[in-house]
Amino acid sequence: MGDDHGWDETGYNGHPFVKTPVLDEMASNGLRFDRFYSGHPSCSPTRGSFMTGRHPNRYGTFAPGWSIRPEEITIAHLAKSMGYATGHFGKWHLGPVKKASPTNPSKMGFEEYLSHDNFFELNPVFSRNGEDPQTFEGESSEVIIDETIQFISKTNQSAQPFMAVVWFGSPHEPYSGLPDDLKLYDNLPDSLDNVKVKLTSNKTGEPTERPLGEVLRERYAEITAMDRAIGKLRIYLKENKLDENTIIWYCGDNGTPKSAARTGLTVRGEKGLFYEGGILVPGVMEWPAMIKKPATSKSIAVTSDFLPTINEILGTQMPNRPIDGTSLLPVIKAPETARKEPLCFWGINANDLVQDTTPVYIDSELQEGTTPLVKKMGNQYTRSFKNFVYNHTTEAHFGGTRAIMQDNFKLIIDGTEQDNLTAELFDIEKDRAETTNIASSHPGKVQELSKELLKWQKSVLNSLKGNDY
Numbered sequence: 001m002g003d004d005h006g007w008d009e010t011g012y013n014g015h016p017f018v019k020t021p022v023l024d025e026m027a028s029n030g031l032r033f034d035r036f037y038s039g040h041p042s043c044s045p046t047r048g049s050f051m052t053g054r055h056p057n058r059y060g061t062f063a064p065g066w067s068i069r070p071e072e073i074t075i076a077h078l079a080k081s082m083g084y085a086t087g088h089f090g091k092w093h094l095g096p097v098k099k100a101s102p103t104n105p106s107k108m109g110f111e112e113y114l115s116h117d118n119f120f121e122l123n124p125v126f127s128r129n130g131e132d133p134q135t136f137e138g139e140s141s142e143v144i145i146d147e148t149i150q151f152i153s154k155t156n157q158s159a160q161p162f163m164a165v166v167w168f169g170s171p172h173e174p175y176s177g178l179p180d181d182l183k184l185y186d187n188l189p190d191s192l193d194n195v196k197v198k199l200t201s202n203k204t205g206e207p208t209e210r211p212l213g214e215v216l217r218e219r220y221a222e223i224t225a226m227d228r229a230i231g232k233l234r235i236y237l238k239e240n241k242l243d244e245n246t247i248i249w250y251c252g253d254n255g256t257p258k259s260a261a262r263t264g265l266t267v268r269g270e271k272g273l274f275y276e277g278g279i280l281v282p283g284v285m286e287w288p289a290m291i292k293k294p295a296t297s298k299s300i301a302v303t304s305d306f307l308p309t310i311n312e313i314l315g316t317q318m319p320n321r322p323i324d325g326t327s328l329l330p331v332i333k334a335p336e337t338a339r340k341e342p343l344c345f346w347g348i349n350a351n352d353l354v355q356d357t358t359p360v361y362i363d364s365e366l367q368e369g370t371t372p373l374v375k376k377m378g379n380q381y382t383r384s385f386k387n388f389v390y391n392h393t394t395e396a397h398f399g400g401t402r403a404i405m406q407d408n409f410k411l412i413i414d415g416t417e418q419d420n421l422t423a424e425l426f427d428i429e430k431d432r433a434e435t436t437n438i439a440s441s442h443p444g445k446v447q448e449l450s451k452e453l454l455k456w457q458k459s460v461l462n463s464l465k466g467n468d469y
Contacts, residue, residue, distance in 0.1 A: 001050070001165075002226060003043065003091055003119055003172040004271060006256030007036075007280040009223060017216070019184055019224050022231035023250065026284045031332060032296045035428075036283025037405075038254045039303045039324075040345065041272050044093045046253045046303050047167070051075055051094065051108065053307030053325040055346065058463035060361065060387045062350045067095035067367060067385035070102040071469040073319040075307045076109025079163040082314045085155040088113040089144040090167040091120070095362075095385050096369045099130030102362060103385075106130060110165070114147045117369035118383045120169035121202070122176050125371050133371045139178055140169050141222075141229035149236050156240060163310075168229075170222040173259050174200040174374050177221025184224060185217040192216060199259040205376030212261055219260055234286075245289040247313075251303060252281030268434040274345055274403045274412055275434050290332055297335040300343050300405055301328055321468040322459055342406040342449070344456045349400040354388050361387035393461040404453040409442075410434075411449040423450070 007013060011020045012027040039049025044064045045056035051074040056062065059069040076086040088105040092115040095103030105113035106129065114126045124140040125133045136143045148164045155162040192213035199215060201208040230250065237243040255278040257271040269275030283301060285291065304325030311318055312327040324344070330337045360367075367385040377383065403412045408429035415421045425439040425446055439446050462468075 001047075001167045001250070002223075002252045002282070003167070003169055004254060004257050004260075005171055005223065005226075005252035005282060006254075006260070006271075006277070007252070007282055008267070009171075009220075009256060009260075010282050012284075013282070017185065017188060018220050020227040022227045022234065023282065023284060026230075026234075026248070026250065026286050028294055030284060030286035030291050030294065031335060032294075033283030033285075033301050034296055034298050035300050036251055036281055037279045037300070037302045037343070037345075038252060038281050040347070041254045041274060041278035043091075043253045047092075047094055048072075049302070049304040049325070050306050053304050053311075053319075053323045054321070054463070055304065055324045055344070055460055057346055057348045057460045058322065058324075058468070060390070060464060061094065062348050064093065065383060065385055066350075067362060067387045068103050068108065069361060069387060070107060072108070073321075074109045075310055076105075076163065076165070078109075078307070078311055078314060078316045080109050080111065082316055083161065084314075085151070085160050085162045086110045086112075087148065087151040087162070087164045088115055088167075089148050089151070089164065090114075090140075091116055091118065091169055092167070093118050096367060097127045097130065098370045101130075101366055104130055112151060114144065115371075116169065116373070117371045117385075118373050119172040119375075120371075121174065121374055122178075124169060125373075127371055139225050139229075141226040142232065144168065145229040145233050148233060152236070152242070153240075156242065166233075167253075168226050170226040171219050171260075173215075173219070173257065174202045175215060175218035175222055176202055177218050178225060181221035181224050182217060185220045188213050188217060195261060197259045197261055200375045202374055205374050205381060215259060216261075243286075243288060245287075247285065247287045249285045249306070251283045253303075255279055255281065266433055274347065274401050276428070276432060279345065285332070287332070295335040297331050297337075299328075299331050299335070299337055300339040301331065302343055322463060338407070342404050342452050342456075344402065344404045344453055346402040346457065346460065347400045348397075352396050352399060353390060353393070359389045361389050389466070390461075390464050393465065397461060398454070398457050402453055402457065404449045404456075406449060406452075409445060409449065411439075411446060411453070413450065413453065425449075 012024040038046040048056040048061040088110040097115040193211035195212040267276040269277035308325045308327040369383040372381040401414045412424045424437045426434045
């Protein structure tokens with residue numbers, strides 16, 4: 001999974017500048033998802049959806065820096081139960097990675113991990129299995145791929161099947177790149193430097209403003225380095241005759257951020273928003289044993305689908321709790337298969353739920369992070385987490401931006417009945433840029449989707465109160 005890697009920032013999706021030869025080859029050889037979505041337009045919630053198959057609001061992972069809950073059952077738990085070696089490498093962002101944390105990768109099902117509480121740049125700092133953080137010299141994507149290869153090599157020697165979750169720190173800002181990767185983007189249009197964007201200074205960790213061309217040169221260099229690292233893993237698998245029946249599945253965690261100013265496909269919005277620009281991400285899969293010929297799927301898919309898909313492939317028992325994702329195995333077998341159930345999104349307003357007296361779900365000391373990063377927050381270069389206990393919910397808790405997709409329709413609702421409720425309906429097949437709100441001409445569809453969305457929200461809030469455990 002890439003960090004802040006938007007749908008348009010791949011060569012195979014027609015980006016005018018970005019070079020991603022490995023992802024392009026995967027898209028041309030395997031299964032390409034043209035409507036792959038992140039479970040949320042920001043990172044921690046999306047990562048929770050990947051791990052659990054459940055919407056992050058069910059367990060209080062509302063936004064970046066909100067942890068998962070220890071009672072959640074993850075994709076790693078399922079694989080481990082079937083005898084798979086499980087490893088996590090790179091960004092975690094679902095709680096601290098230190099040993100004492102009840103939500104570190106080990107506690108969530110991974111036997112081995114080399115992980116960071118948040119994102120990282122060149123020469124990253126990681127914790128190995130909860131021990132004190134240490135610096136690893138090198139380009140960060142290559143560092144974690146090398147660790148992944150060592151993990152796979154060890155399991156291969158004992159003929160044990162494996163599952164590795166690799167979450168890159170790229171291309172999240174602040175950006176940096178190796179000289180040879182930067183050279184690839186020396187000739188970006190001069191006009192890009194006429195625009196200034198805000199991002200983090202690599203020198204101070206404080207906010208700064210820089211010409212867009214300079215920024216994109218570094219960002220695109222990170223994407224190319226990440227792409228190359230994925231290629232290194234593919235080469236290892238092939239050389240060791242592991243490629244035929246190994247699934248390699250790549251996606252982004254949310255759409256392109258403002259600091260990257262979209263230069264590829266024109267879609268509406270960016271990271272943090274529920275328009276396509278905030279949740280539409282790259283999605284490609286290789287599995288030669290099953291995917292015999294190249295294919296493209298227009299079926300709606302989402303990061304919540306990882307767990308149900310792996311569950312069906314492994315034949316494990318689905319966790320006995322509401323699951324929002326659906327298995328994509330039918331799509332893998334027949335790419336024209338359409339999604340049957342609607343797909344829902346929700347940016348819950350945590351301020352409506354959390355009061356000064358709301359009890360914490362996990363002791364605050366256990367939620368303190370230890371792995372430093374470049375970007376400063378307050379006076380700290382580390383990140384801590386939070387999660388709260390919710391004993392009851394009210395009508396006011398149903399607010400915040402939410403969306404529902406079914407077939408080609410997408411409904412976005414914001415506000416509450418008492419507070420300027422707005423509804424936007426789009427036909428994504430005809431209007432991917434979401435330029436024309438057709439809600440007024442399809443009142444029946446708006447009503448139908450609104451009812452489905454509200455029903456789903458009630459289920460989510462019931463989970464949030466801990467009733468699934």
